[in-house]
Amino acid sequence: MESKSYSIIKTIPFLACLSDEELSGLEQIFQKKHFSKNEIILLEEDTHNYMYIVYSGMVKVVQTSVEGKEQILAIRKKGSFFGEMSFLDGKTAPATVIAMEDSDVWIVTKEDFEKHLLKNTKVLKEIVPMLCLRLREAWLMLKVSRFAGAEQRVRAILNLIGSQYGVKDMRGTIISLKLTHEDIAGYASVSRETVTRLISRFLKGEEIEILDNRYILLKPAFFKKIPIM
Numbered sequence: 001m002e003s004k005s006y007s008i009i010k011t012i013p014f015l016a017c018l019s020d021e022e023l024s025g026l027e028q029i030f031q032k033k034h035f036s037k038n039e040i041i042l043l044e045e046d047t048h049n050y051m052y053i054v055y056s057g058m059v060k061v062v063q064t065s066v067e068g069k070e071q072i073l074a075i076r077k078k079g080s081f082f083g084e085m086s087f088l089d090g091k092t093a094p095a096t097v098i099a100m101e102d103s104d105v106w107i108v109t110k111e112d113f114e115k116h117l118l119k120n121t122k123v124l125k126e127i128v129p130m131l132c133l134r135l136r137e138a139w140l141m142l143k144v145s146r147f148a149g150a151e152q153r154v155r156a157i158l159n160l161i162g163s164q165y166g167v168k169d170m171r172g173t174i175i176s177l178k179l180t181h182e183d184i185a186g187y188a189s190v191s192r193e194t195v196t197r198l199i200s201r202f203l204k205g206e207e208i209e210i211l212d213n214r215y216i217l218l219k220p221a222f223f224k225k226i227p228i229m
Contacts, residue, residue: 008053008055008078008079009023009053011079012053012079012081013126013129013130013133014084014117014123014126014127014130015117015123016126017122017123017125017126018120018122018123022120025116026116026117029108029109029112029113029116030053030106030107030108031106031107031108031109032055032104032105032106032107033104033105033106033107034102034103034104034105035057035059035099035102035103035104035105036099036102037099037100037101037102038098038099038100039098039099040096040097040098040099041059041097041098041099041103041105042083042096042097043096044095044096047083047086047095047097048086048110049109049110050083050107050108050109050110051081051082051083051084051086051107051108051110051113052081052082052083052097052105052106052107052108053079053080053081053105053106053108054076054077054078054079054080054081054103054104054105055078055103055104055105055106056078056103056104057077057078057099057100057101057102057103057104057105058075058076058077058078058099058100058101058103058177058178059075059076059082059097059098059099059100059103059105060072060074060075060076060097060098060100060183060186061073061074061075061076061082061095061096061097062095062096062097062098062186063095063096064096070186071186071189072183072186072187073095073141074137074141075100075161075165075177075179075183075187077165077176077177082097083097084113084127084130085131085134088127088131100183101178140160141160143156144156144157144160144188145189147227150188150190150194150198151198152227153188153189153190154184154188154190154194154195154198155222155225155226155227156188156226156227157184157187157188158175158184158208158216158218158222159218159222159223159226161175161177161179161187162175162218165177166218171209171217171219172217172218172219172220172222172223173217173218174211174215174216174217174218175215175216175217175218176215177215178213178214178215179214179216181195181196181199182195184199202222205221206219206221207219207221207222207225208222
């Protein structure tokens with residue numbers, strides 16, 4: 001793999017423990033595929049057969065209700081991965097993975113994962129803390145869903161995304177994702193119109209700022225009104 005690939009893989013906890021020699025031996029198991037914006041990467045019925053690693057771009061993990069309403073469960077950007085839990089228990093994940101922008105994704109089959117990774121003791125040692133992290137993410141999303149008010153949910157979601165993908169500077173925390181109002185609505189389980197109204201209020205109250213690159217800056221005033229998780 002080229003050096004850029006190594007740098008991405010080294011950010012993944014259960015692969016970062018491998019030596020360069022061991023990583024080079026895994027090159028054949030990674031299938032790199034390109035997906036256009038809004039293209040489906042994995043359907044729910046395929047989630048127990050594949051794991052993916054985001055090489056470039058950004059994807060979302062969603063559930064769709066019988067009414068067709070989309071609920072975002074997670075957003076994954078460059079260096080993130082999804083599907084490893086289904087590999088371990090053999091069950092499908094109740095979600096579909098969709099490209100939020102043009103994205104390149106490495107796909108690993110369950111067979112290759114078991115053959116080349118699960119037999120490695122160093123990888124096995126890293127799997128437990130990885131599963132704990134996923135469990136904490138699920139708990140946080142459950143807490144967000146229990147907030148009765150739309151404003152509480154939107155604030156909690158922005159805070160959660162900021163904690164996962166935020167970059168802190170003197171002004172506050174910059175969410176390094178290009179999120180639309182529809183994306184935030186799907187995450188917080190509210191309407192897009194509600195998100196637009198609340199974002200406008202946060203802007204007027206100087207709690208947030210939309211930067212030139214469309215990133216959201218969460219200012220100190222925003223954090224003073226975060227609901228207790």
